[in-house]
Amino acid sequence: MSTTPHDATLTTDDGRTALRMEHRLPYPPERVWRALTDPASLGRWFPSEVTLDLAPGGAMEFRFPGAAPGTPVMTGTVTDADEPRHFAFTWGTDHLSWTVTPDGEGSLLTLVHTFGDRPGAASFASGWQLCVGALDRLLSGAPPVAVRDGGALHEAYIARFGLDRGAAGAAGAGREVRFERQLVRPAETVWAVLSDGIEPVAGLPVPEGFTAVCAPAGPVTEVRAPHGLTYAVGEDSSVTWELRRGTGHGARLVLTQTGPAGWDTGAALAAWRDRIERLAAALLES
Structure with missing residues (x-):
């Protein structure tokens, strides 16, 4: 597993932090879009299983594999669904925006994750990097095997974002x-x-x-x-x-x-x- 951070930036406004990450994928936007929005595909690389109504205002539910019986289901709402360009939704109190842009024969996938916990940004960034790596493997036809960060990637993002400063x-x-x-x-x-x-x-x-x-x-x-x-x-x-x-x-x-x-x-x-x-x-x- 690479411990080199992807292109990523943090901005903070009025107590909310926006993490912006870019990933280049060698697949056309239509294929990337399907993997982003089809629940069967989404559940193979996203951190949780997802059900959704793919329309602005549509309801979403997130179920984490292995969660104890009775664990509350997280909910969200689709805020944008512009095929094959833009998919965005709330996830609890967070907001995730995925934009797919043609990039030669492939696509540029841009994620903007907005949240309130700025010190958690390195965890989110390292987690998304691993998730998009699984998405890449899924689109290539390989098993999207879950890869865990032993901590080195997380610490690289700590340094990149300046989260080591008091x-x-x-x-x-x-x-x-x-x-x-x-x-x-x-x-x-x-x-x-x-x-x-x-x-x-x-x-x-x-x-x-x-x-x-x-x-x-x-x-x-x-x-x-x-x-x-x-x-x-x-x-x-x-x-x-x-x-x-x-x-x-x-x-x-x-x-x-x-x-x-x-x-x-x-x-x-x-x-x-x-x-x-x-x-x-x-x-x-x-």
Whole structure:
């Protein structure tokens, strides 16, 4: 599997993020259109089984293979169906727009996926790249075997979109550095890598894996294994690690360090970015 990202861009407007991806396929638009809109074909490369009424305003349902009995069915609505050029629909709160343009003897397939969870963009982009790879195999006559990303493609999109950067700002009467990053392993695995066999205990120094050069080990003030902890850094600063639910690719890391009003946050941003990069690299090996 290639770990090279496809052509992709992110734009954000009024809290919503649009992921735009282009894929060149050596098949005429009519064949690509059928694979996009025929439920039998769509279910072989799309992330879920789909039923649809192919007309603007038509209802859609999405069923994930292997879902537990009683799992609610996701629904959507067709917003555009202009054969063989444009197919768009809602999927829960997201919107997907597929445009097929003639490209020599083949087609240029453009996807615009609009959603609210910007830190999840690398998961969406890597997932769509693998799905379109399955679509390509289906159109070629080969079995559209599902390929999973071990994490390297996801991390390549993290770098491409700049999702490895933190932000600094005011927090009450002080300052805060904050990182939110989708990881590629579940919380239990992330916790094991961070603790490295030394379980955090309230009142004792935090294990080194949870520290950075800007925030040396201080006493743990709260432990919520394997979903987070807080430790003190001197008298006027603290660090909190949280491992929340993410996109389904793995845990969502939210890391914050607080400090006093006059705190110069530049060094902390650089130090925590380096620490999280090293964590992400270690998770690829786990």
